[in-house]
Amino acid sequence: MSKKFDVVVIGGGPAGYVAAIRAAQHGLATACVDAWLNRDSSPAFGGTCLNAGCIPSKALLESSELYHRAQIEFANHGIGVGGLELNLDQMQTRKAGIARQLSGGIEALFKANKVTGLFGHGYLLPDHKVQYTPHDGEPELLDAEHVILATGSSPIELPMVPFDGERVVDSWGALEFDSVPQRLGVIGAGVIGLELGSVWARLGAKVTILEAMEQFLFMADAQIAREAQRQFKKQGLDIRLGAKVQAGEVGDDEVRLRYEDAQGGHELPVDKVVVAVGRRPYTEGLLDPIAGVDVNERGLIEVDDECRTTALNVWAIGDCVRGPMLAHKGSEEGVMVADLIAGEVAEMNYDVIPSIIYTAPEIAWVGKTEEELKAAGTAYKVGSFNFAASGRAKAMDQDAGLVKVLADAESDQILGAHICGPMAGELIGEVVVAMEFQASAEDLQRTIHGHPTLTEAIHEASLSVDGRAIHAINR
Ligand code: FAD
Ligand code: NAD
Numbered sequence: 001m002s003k004k005f006d007v008v009v010i011g012g013g014p015a016g017y018v019a020a021i022r023a024a025q026h027g028l029a030t031a032c033v034d035a036w037l038n039r040d041s042s043p044a045f046g047g048t049c050l051n052a053g054c055i056p057s058k059a060l061l062e063s064s065e066l067y068h069r070a071q072i073e074f075a076n077h078g079i080g081v082g083g084l085e086l087n088l089d090q091m092q093t094r095k096a097g098i099a100r101q102l103s104g105g106i107e108a109l110f111k112a113n114k115v116t117g118l119f120g121h122g123y124l125l126p127d128h129k130v131q132y133t134p135h136d137g138e139p140e141l142l143d144a145e146h147v148i149l150a151t152g153s154s155p156i157e158l159p160m161v162p163f164d165g166e167r168v169v170d171s172w173g174a175l176e177f178d179s180v181p182q183r184l185g186v187i188g189a190g191v192i193g194l195e196l197g198s199v200w201a202r203l204g205a206k207v208t209i210l211e212a213m214e215q216f217l218f219m220a221d222a223q224i225a226r227e228a229q230r231q232f233k234k235q236g237l238d239i240r241l242g243a244k245v246q247a248g249e250v251g252d253d254e255v256r257l258r259y260e261d262a263q264g265g266h267e268l269p270v271d272k273v274v275v276a277v278g279r280r281p282y283t284e285g286l287l288d289p290i291a292g293v294d295v296n297e298r299g300l301i302e303v304d305d306e307c308r309t310t311a312l313n314v315w316a317i318g319d320c321v322r323g324p325m326l327a328h329k330g331s332e333e334g335v336m337v338a339d340l341i342a343g344e345v346a347e348m349n350y351d352v353i354p355s356i357i358y359t360a361p362e363i364a365w366v367g368k369t370e371e372e373l374k375a376a377g378t379a380y381k382v383g384s385f386n387f388a389a390s391g392r393a394k395a396m397d398q399d400a401g402l403v404k405v406l407a408d409a410e411s412d413q414i415l416g417a418h419i420c421g422p423m424a425g426e427l428i429g430e431v432v433v434a435m436e437f438q439a440s441a442e443d444l445q446r447t448i449h450g451h452p453t454l455t456e457a458i459h460e461a462s463l464s465v466d467g468r469a470i471h472a473i474n475r
Helices: 016-025 047-052 054-072 088-113 191-202 222-234 327-341 370-376 391-396 424-436 441-445 455-465
Strands: 003-010 030-034 115-125 129-134 140-149 153-155 183-187 206-210 238-240 244-250 255-261 264-270 272-275 279-281 314-316 355-357 362-367 380-386 402-408 414-421
Touching: 003 016, 003 115, 003 327, 016 030, 016 088, 016 115, 016 140, 016 327, 030 140, 047 054, 047 088, 054 088, 054 191, 088 115, 115 140, 140 327, 183 191, 183 255, 183 264, 191 206, 191 272, 191 355, 206 264, 222 238, 222 362, 222 370, 222 402, 222 414, 255 272, 314 327, 355 424, 362 424, 370 380, 370 402, 370 414, 380 455, 391 455, 402 441, 402 455, 414 424, 414 441, 414 455, 424 441, 424 455, 441 455
Parallel strands: 003 030, 003 140, 030 115, 140 314, 183 206, 183 272, 206 238
Antiparallel strands: 115 129, 129 140, 153 279, 244 255, 255 264, 355 362, 362 414, 380 402, 402 414
């Protein structure tokens, strides 16, 4: 006997569980099948984001930042902290508790919205049917009108430094260390390398990051990347660019990384290595070869602009399809697809997806970089404002960095914004909304910003687009 559903979602990460809730809100009979198992073998909704990604990393970033600030900044505020101690066990317990709470929250939301949550493996059969195998049970058939594939991604392994779960770990492993490594090697100065490198450096590790590219943070606006690099250097993060890792010899008590750069060959002995060189879409054991879903040479499920796959009534969203591997991108695709299945008109604006790196200072951007505008031959205006002139940033003792706003030279429409500074991830939200409404720099200029707030830096940067900044000298 098969169970009938209007919608079956395979994958319960931020793409899948959001799609399931939205589908159920439309009154569609919806199930969400998720295979995630935590290290203690407990199942949990929330996928990578909640169990081994966004949330646990931000918990450790927050804790480690507090520890670091207590060590180096409190004295400047006139606060003495004698006997400051690191209790990593408690830090890790707090982190795990947050993930558990939020995952329990998804189960509660499923119940409230009448989503059938199923722990186990999903396999797409032809004609939008799904074989569901519970973790400890027999396979059963789910007969669905529509299937949404949301199976996420997994870390890329380097053949010359394979994961062993002990000395050479992926990002999940790097979130679970039970002691602070003295010397930590990180391969890849991307988002994960910088965030997790920062965590362990703040807790006392000597962190060396090896990055293959010559250019630091090539995906960010170059001026912002330069500023961030300067700040990380000051913090003691040793970032080596143009470093091609050739081998990693794992010994009893260390790993010797061998790499080459423009100067020649080098050896770097470390206690642990985090490999953070990107993630690849995960579709293992998902697709019956005759189900009709095409996967491209990069392993991504092929979809159109509305996330339809090549098979009728089968959709795919999140990290397993094209576009940035970001939780909020997958969630919005989930909402769009559920709305489309329910017969509503829906679309997603892929041009206005914010990116945030949760280092200190934070780095955040939306829209085009200056380099992209130049390459496209777009005539643009640029305005910027340094946090050094922000009263709020000064009061917070976090006045490094800047806001930069880019606007079309003719229409004045905002084309991008780039921030390196305190709370950049929160600040960028203002520009995201403005861009979604196709606002001009003048719209931001005429918007009243509270004082003293960090948002005044966005106000001033947009004023500076037209040489009208008040709290900076216009050049
Ligand atoms: P996932 O979250 O990977 O969820 C997929 C789910 O599908 C998993 O539970 C998996 O077990 C399940 N699954 C797979 N195959 C099957 C199957 N056949 N049957 C049933 N279930 C299956 N993004 C941000 O936006 N902000 C951040 O701050 C951020 N920080 C990150 C930090 C780290 C350390 C990492 C690793 C990632 C981070 N990301 C962040 C990226 C973010 O986690 C992903 O973009 C996001 O989780 C993708 O969501 P998803 O639903 O597509 O896939
Ligand atoms: P990434 O693509 O951000 O960075 C990978 C880095 O590794 C790049 O700089 C790349 O040049 C470098 N690299 C690749 N091969 C290398 C090699 N052999 N040797 C040295 N360097 C090499 O990938 P990531 O940091 O692994 O993160 C994976 C995904 O997770 C990203 O797509 C990101 O969007 C997402 N994520 C997002 C957040 C966030 O939004 N705050 C946080 C963590 C992860």
